[in-house]
Amino acid sequence: MSKTFVFNDDGTVNIEMSRDGILVKKVVEKESILSEFNSLLSVNSKYADSGALPPSVRRIKRIDDSDYIVYSYQASTQRTLITSQGLKIKVGIPALVGAFHISDGYMSDMGIWCLNSKYRLSDNAPLYHFPYGNVYSGQTFNVCLGNADMPAVKDAFETWKCWDAFWNSKFTGHGDPNAFTIMSLMEKKPFDDKLLVPFENKVFRDV
Numbered sequence: 001m002s003k004t005f006v007f008n009d010d011g012t013v014n015i016e017m018s019r020d021g022i023l024v025k026k027v028v029e030k031e032s033i034l035s036e037f038n039s040l041l042s043v044n045s046k047y048a049d050s051g052a053l054p055p056s057v058r059r060i061k062r063i064d065d066s067d068y069i070v071y072s073y074q075a076s077t078q079r080t081l082i083t084s085q086g087l088k089i090k091v092g093i094p095a096l097v098g099a100f101h102i103s104d105g106y107m108s109d110m111g112i113w114c115l116n117s118k119y120r121l122s123d124n125a126p127l128y129h130f131p132y133g134n135v136y137s138g139q140t141f142n143v144c145l146g147n148a149d150m151p152a153v154k155d156a157f158e159t160w161k162c163w164d165a166f167w168n169s170k171f172t173g174h175g176d177p178n179a180f181t182i183m184s185l186m187e188k189k190p191f192d193d194k195l196l197v198p199f200e201n202k203v204f205r206d207v
Helices: 030-044 160-167 179-185
Strands: 002-007 012-019 022-029 047-049 057-064 067-074 077-083 088-093 095-103 106-115 126-128 198-203
Touching: 067 160, 077 179, 088 179, 095 160, 106 160
Parallel strands: none
Antiparallel strands: 002 012, 012 022, 047 057, 057 067, 067 095, 077 088, 095 106, 106 126, 126 198
């Protein structure tokens, strides 16, 4: 059975189900979409690519009913970071993909990687280290948030809370001795992808 999810402007979602050449359509409220999506995952696959979820959510990996990983994308931009000394520095940020482990309604772990702007996000897209520290090497969930509170996350529509937890943490440079040098170079400038360092030669499908 295949399912297609389509958002409508009125806040409802069309679900089109096809089985053995028979097409069935139904309309659900947007709040019901996660349970429908989880139902699809439990029947068909360990992974699902988005299409009915927020544009930033690119994939969900289901572990069990209350335990899943949301993969989310953010485009290249400029953003103000807060250092461990309390300084606020606006720097260029490369395109990012985050993996947020949601367990029993809370984010429990986080992984962040960069993307080179010449690659679109796909299974084979190379991953790069986040250039401003706060990340470990050799781990899928590689972000150090210090003493930050883990946000409550009701569903994939609330993964913006995970990004906020990352951006609101203090950037210590941990894990990258060049972090503050790169901050100085990229202050009030678009990020230069030439500064990206490959993340253990991994691609998106590896995480």
